[in-house]
Amino acid sequence: MSGVRQVTAEVKSTRERYTEFLCRILQVFAVVSVVILFSPGLNPARMTGYIRDNVSLFTCGVSYTALTRSMGRALNQGWISYSSIRIIFAAGMTIIIATILSLANACMSLGNLRLKNKGAILAMISGIMQLFASVGLLMAYASISNTDRPDKVNPIFPNAVYVYIVLGAVMFLIAVTQIIIQPKAPNTMNYYMAPKYKLFLMFLPIVILAFLFSYLPLLGWRYAFFDYKAGEQLSINNFVGLKWFTLLFKNEATRNDIVRVLKNTLAMSGLGMLTSMLPMAFAIFLSEIRNNKFRRFVQTLTTIPNFISWVLVYAIALAIFSTDGFINTFRSQFGPGVYSINYLMNNSQMWIKMLLWGLWKTLGWSAIIYISAISSIDRQLFEASIVDGAGRFQRMWYITAPSLLPTYFVLLLMSIANILSNGMEQYLVFSNAMNKSSIEVLDLYVYNLGIGNGAIPLSTVVGMMKTFISVILLFTANGFSKRIRGESIV
């Protein structure tokens, strides 16, 4: 008897399988309706020229002020009636609620029969609400298109209403079908969802956030192919293909800029790599200090600069090196003559200076990882080497350094992958009219070009190239690491 029950529990009935299928369709519909809700191109509320074409239905349904922002005069003059705008707003809000309901159904339909039963009702309501909202939007359009001043109001038939009519009708029909064919869950049945779906739904918001802030920006690469100026729209009219890519190499001024900026970038990253041994040396020599308190003291105080921002580093630079900074006042007070040189306002040795500021800020911090590694070296190695007569420097060279090399190697490979990304903060704060030519690194150049000059397409192209090269470098470095150490760094 129990065996038979087991079988019936596992094998799903035909009706159950159909229900499952309908649930899947409704889940897809839910996702699609969210995408439509947020896409400005499919905004059924955009039925007059006053509603900007970069506004999505979500914005229209959430914020009445955003909806009416630019139509104040039209409303006052009676070209557009308040009631029609209120209908649009209400329809937008209805569709938002309907979308939320269909999303709720999508989540609930991952659960057991009881949850599915309840979810189907929500989906049905959602479909009805979308149909109602569509009718409302059509009514609003009828009112708007009867305006006295069609030249000003510029009525546009919102084709996207059809999308919502279809979406709502199909959703309603599917939900009703599901309600009819699905097996009724007994009232004694508890709400239940399989752990795998429960965990998935808990994790989903995090994934969506990652999508919004890390993947969605990739969509912005399309600006590289358009002649885009701030506030305009992308359309087939300003599509320019690869114009900006060729301009980068053809236009002499741009080319010279790129060469100069690349030279700065590579020089600063290169200097950084050349000095990448320093934190390791710092750690090795620090560990030679016998006095524990003094060692701790040095380690603590040399780490502080790492935790302050570059703006503050610049504040410190001003305090020490500017016209009335420490160096000048000190020289004036204790030496002959009066000094007022602004050491920050010249262009000499900018690469070295930037390197030194970088070292000042991060040397103590970067050494920590090596210090921890040194403390994990087997003491017996040192003892044995002393017995064998090894001197201090031999111990450093033959025992400590080799055991730190793997760490060093990983960090070096990472810096190769990041050769084009020096960040912009340090260079932005230190840049001024005098040193601009030798301090401008790639990241800063993109910022100056895109945000400063508004050359959005060109700076997007530069950024794209940078990303491609960086990813290639990362994989190359990773390949090296795999080949040499048999371990990947990614």
Added chain:
Amino acid sequence: MMGKLIKSNTKDNLKVSKNQERRFKKKPGDIVFALLNGAFFLAFTIICVFPFYYLLINTISDNDLVKRGMINFIPKGLTLSNYLALGNVKDLWTSIYVTVGRTVIGTSFMVFVSALAGYLVTKKEMWNRKFLYRFLVITMYFNSGLIPWYMNMSMLGLTDSFLAYIIPGFVAPFNIILVKTYIESIPAELEESAFIDGAGYSTIFLKIIWPLSKPILATIAIFGAVGNWNSFQDSLILNANSPSLYTLQHRLYIYLNSGSNLASMMGTGVSATQAANAMQSALNTKTIQYTISMVTIIPILCLYPFMQRYYEGGIMMGAVKG
């Protein structure tokens, strides 16, 4: 020589001392090395700390002496007038509220999301776990570039808005990896026994995982807080048109670059007597800049002793990849 060493070793080989090298006679070379080494580290430490000290003594000394460049090593004519005068700088206070707000709110959310995500990705039974985890982690290795990021933020309505500081920081993949690695080291029996006792995922997370992973959560909280406090770029790019949303670092950057206006600004919007006082105390651009810099540094310095306890652990854990 070797014989001697071995003899001296066998003599007291039961006494295991921590620094066995100490038993050997110090050679003059050792002393010279120790002195040079110590001197170098002392010098570097002074270079690291002196600027902070210099800022401090210039903000608490008599402004007249500061102006004449007399304060180099020792504070003279102690006064707190510079710090008290900051009360008049309205913009500064707005930016302090903004920065404190984003630090507290942003860090709390980041820590909670990292803990939750770190816990969830350790659950093997999750639907499509591997894919979703990779989907998160891979975001560390590419980036769309500054301009597309800016366009995206403006498309999402996150320009000229306080939320621009908070929401993008929710998901921090590196921190999620740290938490995940840590949670994996917690004995699975703890969770299993709770599960048998009827606890669900959220109960296990709140009652077991959250308390047990406090050390790593403290580490990421500290780094997150420092990052928020030091943030400058998002304010500069996203909220350029809303001065009331500038972060403290952005405000400081503006003050540093337009120092001359600052002294005059201190005079405006203040009652006549206060303005006169301000004139009397000879407030100059330099000391105001120094004072605001100190205000920006002080919280970091105050937090620093607590940070120190955690950051070493954090670094080492960063080396262990998820």
